[in-house]
Amino acid sequence: MSSEPRKGASRHFVLAAGGTGGHLIPAFALAAELNARGHHVALITDERGANIPGKPDFMPAHVLPAGRFGKNPLGWFAGVRAVLQGRAMALRLFESFQPSAVIGFGGYPALPALLAATSAGLPSIVHEQNAVLGRVNRLLAGRVDAIATSYDQVDRLAPKHAGKVHLVGNPVRAEVLRLREQDFPDFTDESLFRILVTGGSQGARVLSEVVPDGLAMLPPALRQRLQVTQQCRPEDLDAVRGRYASHDIPAELGTYFEDMHERLAGAHLFIGRAGASTIAELTAVGRPAILVPLPIATDDHQAANTREMARAGGARMIRQDAFQPKELAKQIQAMAMNPASLANAAHCAFNCGRPDAAKDLADLVESMSGIDLMDVIRVGESAGVAAALRPATGTPRKAAKERVE
Structure with a gap:
């Protein structure tokens, strides 16, 4: 039309x-x-x-x-x-x-x-x-x-x-929808591995506690190539910064990123909550994800939001009570140890977009x-x-x- x-x-x-x-x-x-x-x-x-x-x-x-x-x-x-x-x-x-x-x-x-x-x-x-x-x-x-x-x-x-x-x-924002015309960023055995982590005001604490330690458990072949962008609550910033520094993982932290759509464009993997707008943007752009539904969401709707994308192969869902560093590292490895697997997951996410x-x-x-x-x-x-x-x-x-x- x-x-x-x-x-x-x-x-x-x-x-x-x-x-x-x-x-x-x-x-x-x-x-x-x-x-x-x-x-x-x-x-x-x-x-x-x-x-x-x-x-x-x-x-x-x-x-x-x-x-x-x-x-x-x-x-x-x-x-x-x-x-x-x-x-x-x-x-x-x-x-x-x-x-x-x-x-x-x-x-x-x-x-x-x-x-x-x-x-x-x-x-x-x-x-x-x-x-x-x-x-x-x-x-x-x-x-x-x-x-x-x-x-x-x-x-x-x-x-x-x-x-x-x-x-x-x-419907998603126009600046996000325009990214659909761009290819998934090159991901090889030698390239940087860019991860975007967001969770909103209610969801950022558990991500701040688990993600840095989970990334530190990755095999050296992945961990040494990490480049992380993570949204945190103001009260968590110093602790998260210390965690990444202790693991020698480069990370850019902030409470809000005005250019979030550009960061999404460059990301190879998203880790975060499963709100409706988040899922719509991930599938509009075609970005694979590890999704942690907010457990207090009404009618558990965030878990329901993950169904289509997870069944298609574009995402993996981890319940918050199982969201531990070891489990996170396991799921990242399953998606990213083989560069073709991550690109395939991105394609599956893209196919879920409307x-x-x-x-x-x-x-x-x-x-x-x-x-x-x-x-x-x-x-x-x-x-x-x-x-x-x-x-x-x-x-x-x-x-x-x-x-x-």
């Missing part, structure tokens, strides 16, 4: 997302695609999302109340009140902005916006980034018109909703707004059931499509 704007086809769309990068990165990618097609886009989010780096300048942000519903029922009344207040504010926004469709990306701030859309009779879509349908998307699944997924197997998706499933993938995710999701959004398209994702009843219910295999699949004249 072309990104060229179509004359007379301009529409208004509202995107609603929680304030984390996992929800907002795909929302921003869709916003950029819709803007390139000549549409107007607004964002509903929370305070974090309104101020997060990377928000497109063309997209105004509206902060609405959004209650949270934890394990304590005593807080539910306040949560319901906030959702109802946010829903009323969203309805007033829709009266002035007049959106053709509302698209939710999960997170509690998306709930009042989607409830307002369904009560106003506006076309609505939810996009699920993970391989487990999130809480808010589960609440909305029966109300919305379409469910866009990132994986062909999505847990917690009720069979009765399978007919509205559209497999599109998880580089047209933003375009395919934009096609779906436009189809909900009454624009005639030449290429719209149309997952029918049988295909939708298959996408939702069949077990994942190692063979990557593209979204099912039909031509719509």
Whole structure:
């Protein structure tokens, strides 16, 4: 589908997302695609999302109340009140902005916006980034018109909703997607072995404790060629620096790297968590990985996220309770002692990528707004059931499509 704007086809769309990068990165990618097609886009989010780096300048942000519903029922009344207040504010926004469709990306701030859309009779879509349908998307699944997924197997998706499933993938940042055109960095018995380690604020501690000692256990043929880049929490920096120095392993450490996409481009192996955006970027670029799912992730969704990439041969998953230096060294050796094995894993990761995710999701959004398209994702009843219910295999699949004249 072309990104060229179509004359007379301009529409208004509202995107609603929680304030984390996992929800907002795909929302921003869709916003950029819709803007390139000549549409107007607004964002509903929370305070974090309104101020997060990377928000497109063309997209105004509206902060609405959004209650949270934890394990304590005593807080539910306040949560319901906030959702109802946010829903009323969203309805007033829709009266002035007049959106053709509302698209939710999960997170509690998306709930009042989607409830307002369904009560106003506006076309609505939810996009699920993970391989487990999130809480808010589960609440909305029966109300919305379409469910866009990132994986062909999505847990917690009720069979009765399978007919509205559209497999599109998880949109990634444009600067990352451009790296798909580059070859995997040369890796031979003589070349440097560049490893990128990241884990986010919740996941960096265990990586800081295990990775340096695990790398030190590698055979000399690998260890002597190491060049490590690792993201750490500020309080861990000195200890990690000391660990690498004691092992005589060159490592660049930081709490944040603005050029992370460039570091990913040069990496031969990634070690880190298995968030949805991380998996989408690794498969978009084609980088093999050792993934350590965050054990406290809701519904264990990070472990589910690893399934497709691991079964295809592009990644290895280690549960955190088994993530010890000896096990890490063992898995790295299995992937990298033979240069051809690492390159093959990179190819398998690449084949899991869905580089047209933003375009395919934009096609779906436009189809909900009454624009005639030449290429719209149309997952029918049988295909939708298959996408939702069949077990994942190692063979990557593209979204099912039909031509719509």
